[in-house]
Amino acid sequence: MDFIHRLQEVASKADVPVIIHAIDQEESIRLSSQAGGRTEKTYMSGNKIKDLPFEFVYKTKSARADQVMAQLAEIIEDTQDIPSEDGSYQFMGLTIANEPFFIGRDNQQFLYYRLVIQAKLYIIKRKQESE
Known part of the structure; x- marks a missing residue:
């Protein structure tokens, strides 16, 4: 499933590098899937409607971190x-599960902010090669 890569493309409109499952040495936003997704409905075809959580963590020394996270939330x-x-x-849609908030500061004085979203997707079951 390519959703996380498509979400990365959307989030990259925030003018800060968005990296999947990693955070850079400098300013960047990490995008990762989170535990706690759920299947809302399963169809006889094997297709499913799922609610899947994703997290953005912004690492920065910028004083405008709040503005960047607010911009990302708006996007x-x-x-x-x-x-x-x-x-x-x-x-099927995106909702913000937790508005952007400050997590903390590390010993190199980087600030960390977090935004959690929920994606609703209709997952299409892949046919097996033997079918």
């Missing part, structure tokens, strides 16, 4: 569609 809220490039899902 997420305004997103109407995130089409799959490999046909693995159909986009």
